[in-house]
Amino acid sequence: MTAKPSYIYLSKIEDVKSEARRQSSRQESLKYSQHLQDAAIKIGALSYHELRARYRKSVDSTPIAKESGDAICPDCDFTFSPEDKDDVRDHRRRHENFDHYYLSTGHRPNGYAARESMKKKGYTLIEEGSELEGWEMVIQSWFDRSVFSYIESGKYKHHPSFSKYAAMIIGNNVAGCSNCKKLVEKYGQKPGAIHEGETYWRPSK
Structure with a gap:
């Protein structure tokens, strides 16, 4: 039997937390931990801690x-x-x-090996004349790398979406991408949002 992806367990954990918060606002006499237990049992887990243990096991495997x-x-x-x-x-x-x-x-987001393969294919497509598709692949590889830097720090919620990130990259003409008219038409330009010569997004101070 194929193991369930870890995010499925995390989704259940988040659902349990949401339900526990709702019940806490309605029934303040019980501790939040008890509401967690009750909500976990409702979805078929033995306990909230058992549900967390399932998630850890999935991650570790x-x-x-x-x-x-x-x-x-x-x-x-x-x-x-x-x-x-x-x-x-x-x-x-x-x-x-x-x-x-x-x-x-x-x-x-793609890991290092997949990003490098995507970027290489993207540049090949650009050279062959498929500029829009090629640049989108190259920018996607940069986007995924930038996202991973925020996953590492835990501040991933602040990272812009791909379309907004693409506009920032185009705005700084990274690697000459703003020369592709179709790319500019699709995503627009937002100069200065990413430091010149970089592909990592940095929050404005």
């Missing part, structure tokens, strides 16, 4: 072993030692941020 002895998570793109408790904890934290980002946006 995701990484793929490497020849070096380390493991890499194909979802959150984190490489770590499964024998190191601190590494395992860091992976769980990053992976949960990754799942939260996916649940809130519906987008699963």
Whole structure:
């Protein structure tokens, strides 16, 4: 039987929290922890802690072993030692941020290897004359890398959407992308929102 993706368990956890908050506002005599328990049991879990344990187990089963002895998570793109408790904890934290980002946006950003492959294909398409499609692939690879930097810090909610990010990249003419008229027409331009020569989005101070 194929294991359920970790985000499915996290979605259930968030549903349980929402229900517990609703019940807390209606029945203040019970502690929030009791409302969590009740809400978890309603969806078929033994307890809220058991539901959290299911999520951790799903996250821990995701990484793929490497020849070096380390493991890499194909979802959150984190490489770590499964024998190191601190590494395992860091992976769980990053992976949960990754799942939260996916649940809130519906987008699963590509890891390093997939980004590089996408970028390479994008540049090839640009050279072959398919500029719009090619630039969209290149910008997508930059976007995913930028998103991952915010997943790592836990501030992913602040990162702009792809369309807004693309307008910022075009506004700074990164790698000459603003020369593609179809790209400019589709996304527009927002100069100065991304530092010149960079592809990482930075919040304005």
